Amino acid sequence: MKIDSILVIADKQNAEQKALLHSASMAAKFGASLHIVAFIYEDLASLAKELDSTQVDDIKAKLLLAHQQWLNHKITELKIDANLTSEVVWEKDISRWVKQQSKTTHYDLIVKTGHRSEGAFYVPTDWHLMRNGVTPVMLVAEKKWRKKRAIMVALDMATQVKSKQALNQKLVDAAATLGTITGMPVHYCCSVAISPVLKDLGLIDKNKTLKRAKELYMPALQKMLGENAVSTEQIHIKAGDASTVIPSLASKVQAELVVIGSVGRKGVRAKLMGNTAESVLALLKTDVLIIQP
Structure with missing residues (x-):
């Protein structure tokens, strides 16, 4: 970057x-x-x-x-x-x-x-910038949990869409650059969506699903990282919805900055559903860097 x-x-x-x-x-x-x-x-x-x-x-x-x-x-x-x-x-x-x-x-x-208190049907400046801008947007937190000392990048490793896979690489590259410039360690967050209904019915084994995800994601992530050496403690593959996994992990690793991608839905569908970047903003108390494809 x-x-x-x-x-x-x-x-x-x-x-x-x-x-x-x-x-x-x-x-x-x-x-x-x-x-x-x-x-x-x-x-x-x-x-x-x-x-x-x-x-x-x-x-x-x-x-x-x-x-x-x-x-x-x-x-x-x-x-x-x-x-x-x-x-x-x-x-x-x-x-x-x-x-x-x-x-x-x-x-x-x-x-x-960043301003993060608007209602579901109101689309403020922050949302428009994330959806329509071709330039990365950094929303600086008004309030933070505590003194932070890390960067966290959220990745969609499950996607089969080439544009989203390319976006993953952009996120990794941006986080690596920022980590080098600031001297802060970079943590990598990958969420694995598991249906709570199917899990409760015993139709999905959470541990097995996570194990399979790690077997698939780890080599792919290492390829994206290239020569950038990262310890296994900095790679976090967690079960759950991204909108809850990302803020929770950001707090755990004491992230000062979260790097996330936004695919930019538009119209009524965007107002009703938003996307991952928008849904986590209300919960994150860190600075957020939003990068689009």
Whole structure:
């Protein structure tokens, strides 16, 4: 994973500005440049009834200037020492702007503070970025369990779909790069789905199923790792649904960052079902790096 250019979404509502701090740290490690963007939008349509267009434009300009002054102050206050540019954009739909911007300007990574409390039928900016972005997205945790010291990558080793198998390799490569840069160990999480109904009926033997999975997954994973030596203690093949296995294991290994793939469902099916990356976000209290095929 090569990171030369990072797009950072600054959030005025986040008092600690963790996305800014985290992106500055990554820029220092990778020698990357930062483009920091803050967004502002107010519905000024009602003012058009009382003021002329010039006055409305003047109000908009003043709001933009005040927001830019806040952003400049925050960058100075946090002592972000990096090759950076910044701007304030008048835009209500952040994900749409990011998608359009990514078509004309290449970024290796998008960094944003993650918000994980929305309802099932509401699709916030985080979800849109995960589904529609071609650039890896890092959602920085607002709160964490404790001081972390590891990276964990979640893999779908059961898939027979070639694009998902290729995505597994991208996840492994990204985690290996981040592990080398940060000096943190990398743990590999593979979940094995077992029907609780069939298990309770005695139609599936959990231990035998796990044993078969390990016999299949271990050689495949070692092939993906290539020359990267990994101890068996860093490979975790667990029975259960990925949405529960991933957060549980992340807590156990004290992960600071979880690397996960997102295949990007769209429409009503996405709102009702989501995908693994989205379903675990509500439970993970770590930073999350989402990579798409």
